Amino acid sequence: MIEIKHLRTIKALAQTGTLVKAAEWLHSTSSALSHQIKELEQRIGHPLYIRKTNPLKFTAEGELVLQLAEQVLPKIQETESRIQDIRSQGQGQLRLAIECHSCFQWLMPAISQFHKTWPMIELAFNTEYMFDAMPGLADGELDLVITSDKFESKDFHFEPLFSFEMVLVTSPEHLLAQKKFISAEDLKQQTLLTYPVDAARLDIYKYLLHPANCAPKQVKRVDQTLMILQMVTANLGVAALPSWAVVEYQQQGLISTIPLGAQGLRSKLYAAVKQRQKNTPYIRSFFEISKSTSLNNLSNVRPLND
Known part of the structure; x- marks a missing residue:
């Protein structure tokens, strides 16, 4: 009865406050959105919002549909992003920055092994973020950051490498x-x-x-x-x-x-990535190769599990 297009329309209406602005938001027309809303109201058997109110006021039924939209639409977006990740997992680019400036001693052998394992993934260093790389990860300019600065975040995953x-x-x-x-x-x-x-x-x-x-x-x-x-x-x-x-x-x-x-x-060293990318196969592989290479080649290092 309720379709995704209905949820997107209701969410846009709640965000913009008017049908005209909601249509602009969704790159549609106000008449098309009006038709969608009337169609859903007929299926439900009750209006979704009170006409000619400023600010816009939803009915109880409209509030329920809006709550559903706020729950479902983010999950759809996340799923679409993950599907895109799966499609590109065998090829693409891993953009990397290093905040640990002594790391090249173990990182170069790790990169060599990674390249043999994932020859279709181009690993590129970004030197613009040498001393403060997390903003680059947040802005989408980087895919992975080697760092000692772990902090609580819902957006980033910090994979423990070694101490x-x-x-x-x-x-x-x-x-x-x-x-x-x-x-x-x-x-x-x-x-x-x-x-x-x-x-x-x-x-x-x-x-x-x-x-x-x-x-x-x-x-x-x-x-x-x-x-x-x-x-x-x-x-x-x-x-x-x-x-x-x-x-x-x-x-x-x-x-x-x-x-x-x-x-x-x-001290402790981590590989930071965005939460949604932490289980991407080639990124998981980079984690494991980095851990094994460092533990096998460096003196006085220990596994890190926190």
Whole structure:
């Protein structure tokens, strides 16, 4: 008795307030919508809204139909989007941005394996969102973001990848290089080298400096990991980096690493996607390949299940 076209008409009428504006909304004519409404009213046996009222007022029957439209139409839209996802799952593009700027060490092998598994999916990096990529995901410019910044959201899914140890990196000659662990007080007279992001998003601030109400003497922002390490080796500052990202330099004797805090500091890494895309087959495959590649190739990383 009630058809989808009726639900769309009633929803448009409720949103716009007049039949003329509802017709514009639906790219139709007011006479066509008037005919639809009269047809449905005849089937129901009662008017759906009171004519010549401003603002428009629905009858009890009209309110029930409107409630049905608000429940059903979003589900139809979601189903149509999922069908489109299924149609395109074997081909297309996965647009990716990375907020973890040391991630290339494990991500490149993961991408190589992903390409072998899904040769029809073009994986493209977007460098416009280097330090704050979630807005790009929200706007539809990106499909997936590698990030440490998980937050509660009904729109995004954060797939846990792995946890890893953050360490303070110094030159071998630095006074802090001999300490068993680094306290917040130890950094008050230091130049801290960080990526150009807000301090509130950096783990060394969130879990070490801010709880102790401490701050480094100076902060220098550097946008490349290699440049940070070069400045550290030149004794121009210290930096908090993932332990797996600096193993090679430590083995060469170019740097020293010290745990952050008496218990150490572990960070977490996630792959963020939109909720409706989290079960897309090639995206699920990217999740699993990323997890296995990192756990098999990186030192001191652990599975992450939260």
